[in-house]
Amino acid sequence: MTRALLLIDLQRGAFDGERCDPMPDGDPLVAACLRLLEAARRRGEPVIWIQHAEEEPEAPLHPQCPGFEIDPRLDPAPHEPRIVKSAPSAFSNPLLSETLERLGVTQLVLAGLQSELCVQATAAAALQRGLPTSLIRDAHHTWPRAGHSATEVRKQVNEELEDAGVTLLSAAQYCTA
Template structure:
C-alpha cells in the first residue's frame, strides 16, 4: 500500500454559510464518497482533514458544531480526522508523520475549496516528494470577489459584480497551475469508473 486518500475540509462549516448556494459542484459530496468507497475497497488508507478557526465565533469555530465531516460521509473507526488551522493539511498536523510511518508515497486529494486548501495541500505534498493526484470533480469552490470589492458581500452582490471571478474560472486556473507541475489532474470516473 503506497497510496492514501486525503479528504480535505468536506465539512458542515461550508454548508452553514450562505455562500454554499453558489457552490460550483453540487455533486462534490457524492464524488468524494465514491473515492472513499474505492479507497476502502482497495485497502488504501483514508485520512480526513477538517478546518477549524477556534475562538472566532464563526462556522469554522469548533464551538459552532459545524467543524465535522459532512453528515453523509462517515469516517470509519480506523480513519483519522485531523484538525488544521491553516490552508494546507500538513502544517500543524501529524499528517506527514502518519504517511511516513505507513510507507505512503502517493496521495489522492479531494475536498473544499479547490483553489485554497486542496490546491495548497497539493503544492506542499508535491514539494515534500509525494506523487499527487488532484481529483478535480471531487473538489468544489465558490466565486471569488475582486480584491477591491466591498468586504463580505451577500451572495447576490458577489454574483452581480462583473469583477467577480467565477468558480468555473477558478477551477480552470487551478487545473492549469497544478497539472504537470504539482499533480496529475484526474476525474472521479478516470479513477474509479463511471
C-alpha cells in the first residue's frame, strides 16, 4: 500500500490576519504539520497540497491575493502536487483522483483546515471511494463556530469521522510509524 499525506488548505490567508481573523492556535497547527511533512518526506511518501480558491476578490483565499499561497513556513517542494479546489471536498477537483492513481496511492492521511468543512468533506469523499483514510487528530483545526470553541469543533469532527470509519492518529504516532 502506498500512503499519501494530504495537507488541506494550509494557506497564508488563514494565518496572517489580513483579510480574516487568524486561525486560533495557528502556530501549533503549522508546527504539527511541519513534523508530518518531514516524516512523510523522510519515508518517501507522497505529499499532496490542497488549496482552496474563493471567488470573491476580497476573500482571504482568492487566487489573486497573497493569502491563497501555502503558508511560507511549510515550504512545499516543487515536485509535490498542488490541487486547487473551490468546494469543500478535495475530490471535487478530478485532478486529485488522477494524481492518486498516477502515484499509486491506496491510503490517505489528512491534516489541515477547516475541521468541519474541507477536512471532514475530504475524509467522507475518500471513504466513499473505498480509500482507507486516517486523520491526524491533533493536526487539523478551525475557527470557533456556533457557540463552540475551535477545540470543541475539532473534537466533534474527530468523533464523527472515527464513527464513519476514519482511523485517528496523533501527529506523534504518524511521525514514528
